[in-house]
Structure formats: structure tokens, C-alpha cells
Amino acid sequence: MDDLTLLKVQDLEIAVRIWNPQAPRTLVAWHGLARHGGDFEALAHRLGPQWRIIAPDTPGRGLSSWSPTPEQHYLYNHYMTIALAVLDHFNLDSVPWVGTSMGGLLGMRLASDAEHAGRIERLMLNDVGPALNPDALIHMGQYFAQPYQFNQLSELEKELRDNYASFGIQSDRTWAEMTRDSARRLPDGSWSFHYDPRIAEQFIHDTPRDNWADWLAIDCPLMLLRGANSALLDRETADRMSREQPSMVSLEAEGCGHAPMLDRTSQVEPLRQFLEG
Template sequence: MQQLEWINVDALDVAVRVWHPDAPRTLVAWHGLARHGGDFAALARRLGPEWRVLAPDTPGRGLSTWSPRPERDYTYARYAEVAVALLDHFALERVAWLGTSMGGLLGLRLAAEPATATRIARLVLNDIGPELEPAGLSELGEYFSRPHEFTSFRDLEAELRHHYAGFGIADDDGWRRLALESARRLPDGRWSFHYDPAITAQFANDTPRDLWADWASLGCPAMVIRGAHSPLLAANTVQRMAETQPGLVSLEAAGCGHAPFLDRDDQVTAIADFLACHTPQRREL
């Protein structure tokens, strides 16, 4: 990360991590449910100096504000408002968007809504689509509805290695970095994760959407990455996505589940090739 910028949305301070701030092209990279923008550091390094990568911490995660009203602020409607504020802050009329899990569904929402559709030039969905496997979704909701507290940092790291095995991180250094960037001290000296436990409010308070209708209305080029062992995105869902959007570019990430960490050369090369096709140049301010 080269810079850290802040956006204020109705008293919520939203941190935006910026790599290659002077690059000619821009990619917005939005993380999953219980992660933060720092997850895209390896992707940003591998994409290189031609790409400015903007990776916000969604409210309730990372360096951003925890909301006193989770039932209002931890919903896709609020995240969409934050996303528009980010696009306006950086004067991005039209931009490439990559979203992991929750961040992918947010990008799909923006690309499908008439008010924001023209602002998404290309869309990359990382292990997410318009239909999710019920068992995997249930397991996800159950896991994050429970408190996670640890006596030692080593215990926290061991839990990360277990729960996020689907990231496909290949070495001990990678796991240690993930743990360092995911931990916070509790008042009693124990450890927990960086996010507000109330982020699961979105499961109870979000308004359901017809995601297949959103997908069918998509007007920009799209790419989907599926972890080969994903419990959330089935292979037959990707096939149906391609039937609905014949131009869909797809990649199956070997050795990954939910969700590929996008830190491998083959994954980044495929993303870079897709993004390079007619992605708008950055507008000079």
C-alpha cells in the first residue's frame, strides 16, 4: 500500500488502501464479508505500476468505522452508497471492478442498477455468482455469527489457516502476514479478528434481490473466477452464467475453495488480460 485515503459517508469513516497512486488505469477491488482491502496487496503488486488499485475497507472491517447502527449500515444498500462515494471521491466516471464474494455481489448490483450501471466498465467476480450453494451459505452465516476469541496469537493464526484454507495460500509467510493483518487485541488481552461481530446483521436485514435478473441485465464485459473446491459457487452455476452472458470469461483456480486469494501468477495474468481489453484510462484531475 502506497497511500491511505479516507471517505466520509454519513459519519462513517471509510479507509481506502491505494497501490500505485499515479498509475494510468484504475481497478476498484472490494473484499469479502469478513475481510478488508489489504487482501489485495499481492494482486496489486503483480498487476504492476500500470494499475492504480483502490481497495476500501467496508464499514465494520479493517480500519473503517464500526457502525452504531448495524441494521442500517451493514447492508448492501449502504455499501452501494459507500461505493458511489468512493467513485465520486476519485472522480471515476467508469472503472473496472473486481469483487471477492460480498464485493463481487456489490459490483454486480452496481453494474445492474440503472443509476450506476454506466460506471462499471468491466466486472470480475471472485468465487461468487447469482446463485449460491445453500449448504455453503449456511455454513458461512453460522461461522460468522459466533464470537471468535483466542488466548494466543498462535491460536488465531491456526484458526485462520483452517477457516481460510480455500484461499490457497501456499507458504507460512503468507499465513503469518494474513494473521498479522487480521488480528486485534481485546480489552482483556486476548485476541480476535479485525471486524465488528455485528457485520452479520446483513443476513437478517438485507432485502433479497433477484440476482439472476441482475446478471441477465449486465451490460459490461464480465469474468468469473471459481475456486475448484468452492462450497459456494457450483460449476453448473458458472455454466448457466455463461449461457446467460455468452461473452463471459471464466477461470477455475486449482487448489482453491472460497475464495482464491488472487496471489498466484496464473490467476493474476488471467485477470490482467481481461482488464486490459478496453479498460478506460484514468481521468486526470
């Protein structure tokens, strides 16, 4: 990243990663459940100096604060509060939004909200939609709720490679960078992941919602990138999304599951065309 902004939102510090801070155009990029804003570095480099990328770390992840009360802060309603605070801080009245998984659902909520829909100028969803495979959700909730501990950094990298194989990462350098950005030291010198295991409590505390109603309410330009091998977003759901929003741009990422890293020309160039309208 080229810059880092730290915001205080309801006693939690929110880290916002920024690339190309002087660029004439701005894109907000929001990560998935157990990731952080650093995942968009490759996208920032591929989009180039015309685009400022603003990528927050959601509380409990990356460089942002962990919450002492997850039942209050690890919820979509609170993420909405944070998103609006980020947009206000950077004086963004209306901005394109790219959301991977959880970040896409957050973008959907903003884009369908009667009061705030105008803040999202156009919305790109990265392997997420109004309905998600329940077995995949159960697996994610169970996996990320576990406290991981590794004696060596190489063990952490192996676990990353196994769990995120569906990202479609193709280079050892990218895995090494992901390992560096995903690790934190524990007091005894061992290693764990960057995120608070209690983020998985979101599945317990968050209020069920009619995401299809949100989907129908969205009025901005839409794009969907689905991992061709996605375990989370079924092709049937993607087809229904297209039927209910027929102007949506649809793309499948070959060789990827959940969720594409937005680090290849075949993914980024269609996104560039969508962003430039």
C-alpha cells in the first residue's frame, strides 16, 4: 500500500489501506470474512495510477481493532456504520464499490438502502450473491472460529495454501506476500492468523435478512464475478441474479473457486471496463 489512514468509529480504530492516493478516480474495495484490505494490492497495481483504491480492514481483521463485544461490532449493521464513516472521511458522495464475499454483501446493503443507496455509484460483487450455499457457510463458520497456532511461519503458509487454494493464486511470491500479511506473533513466539476468531460469531448474532429483496431494490449498474468452481455461490443463484437484474454484467473466473483474487488480466480488464462505464 502507499498510504494508511486510521479512523475512530465507536471506540474501534479502523485501518484504511490506500493505493495511488493522488489518482483522479476512486474505488472502494472491501474484503471477505476473514481477510483484510491488503488483498487488493494486485488489483490496485493492475488498475494503475488512474485509480485510488481505498480498502478498509473490517474490525477484527488486519490492522483494525478487535472488539471486546463481538455481538455489537461484528455485525453488518455496524459494518454499514463503518462504511459510511469511511465514505464521509474521504468526502465520497458516490463511489464505485468492489466487494469480495462479505464485502459484496455489505455493498449490496448500502446500494439497496433507501437512505444511502446513492453512495454506491456502481457495484461489483466478487463471488457472492443474495443466496449462498448453506454447507459452505457452515464450513466457513466452523473453520474461522478455531484459534490456530503454528510453531513455524512455514506451517502457517501451508495452512493458507490449503485453505485458500480456491483463490486461484498462481505464484509462490503471492503466497509469500499473503503469508507475511496474514500472520501475527503470539506472546510465546508462535504464530497465528491476523484475525480475531470471534468474527465467526457474526453467523450467530446477525439478524436474518431477505437478501433477494435487497437485490431487487438495487438501481445502480451491477457486475458479478463468479468463481467457476465456487462452493459458496451456485450457478443457479448467479442465473437468478441475472434474470432479476438483466442489465448486470456477468463473468466467470476459470480455475477459481471462492473467491477470485482479482489479480489476473482476465478478471481485471472486464472490471476496468465496467468501472469506466
